[in-house]
Amino acid sequence: MTSSLCVCIASSELAQSLPVSFTMTKLLEWLFAVSLVGVAWGLVTFDLLDFQFPAVYREVAWPMPVYLLVVFGCYSLATVGYRVATFNDCEEAARELQGQIQEAKEDLKKKGLKI
Amino acid sequence: ATGADHAVGLGLVGFSLLLFTYYTIWVIVLPFVDSDHVVHSYFLPPEYSVILPGIAALILLLCVGTFIGIVTWKNRKSKKVN
Numbered sequence: 001m002t003s004s005l006c007v008c009i010a011s012s013e014l015a016q017s018l019p020v021s022f023t024m025t026k027l028l029e030w031l032f033a034v035s036l037v038g039v040a041w042g043l044v045t046f047d048l049l050d051f052q053f054p055a056v057y058r059e060v061a062w063p064m065p066v067y068l069l070v071v072f073g074c075y076s077l078a079t080v081g082y083r084v085a086t087f088n089d090c091e092e093a094a095r096e097l098q099g100q101i102q103e104a105k106e107d108l109k110k111k112g113l114k115i
Numbered sequence: 116a117t118g119a120d121h122a123v124g125l126g127l128v129g130f131s132l133l134l135f136t137y138y139t140i141w142v143i144v145l146p147f148v149d150s151d152h153v154v155h156s157y158f159l160p161p162e163y164s165v166i167l168p169g170i171a172a173l174i175l176l177l178c179v180g181t182f183i184g185i186v187t188w189k190n191r192k193s194k195k196v197n
Contacts, residue, residue, distance in 0.1 A: 059146040059161065066165045067142045074131040074138075081127025085195075087116040 041065065138164070 043049055045062040116124060136181075141164050148154060 023134070047175045054145050060143060063142050063161070063165050066168050066193050067138070070138050070168050071135060074135040078131040078135075081131065085116050085121050085124025085128065087120065087124075089116055089120075091117075 042062055043051075044053065044057060045064075047053070047058070086092060127153065138152060141158050141161070145161065
C-alpha cells in the first residue's frame, strides 16, 4: 500500500515551478518514524538543547533503545512459546502418516530404489 | 501440543514474562525509587542494564555465526568427498 505525496510550494513567486511528487514507501515511513524517535531520544539523553531535565528523565531515557529491543525479544519469545504450547496436534493423523511413509519406503526398496 | 512440547512452550512464556518484569523494574521503576530503599539490593547498578543485554547480543551473534560456519564447512567437506 503506497500513497503518493504531492509537495506543492505555496509561495507566489515559486508557484510557476512544477510540483514535486514522490512515492512514500513503507521503508521511508519506518525510517522517518525511527529517525524522529531517535532524535527525541538523543535530545533527552544527551541534553543537546540544554533543557536541563530532572536527572530522573535522563536515567530512564538513556537505556530506552536497549530496553525496547529486550521487550521485543521477550514478546517474540513469549509468542513462540505460547504457540508451541497451544499447537493443535493430530496424533492419529501423525501415526497414519508415519505408517504410509514406511509403506512407501518398503515399496520403493522392493522396486530397487536405494534409500 | 502434549508432553514435552507443552512444557517447553509454557516454560518459554514464563521465562519471558519473568525477564520482562525484572528488566522493566530495573530500567523504569528503580530510577523513581529512593536510593536507600531495600529493593535496590536486588538489582545491579543501572549501567549493567545496558551492558548485559549487549553481551547477550554478542553471544547470540557468535552462536549464529558459529552455526553458519559449521554448516558451511560440513557442506564443503561433503562436496569435496563427492
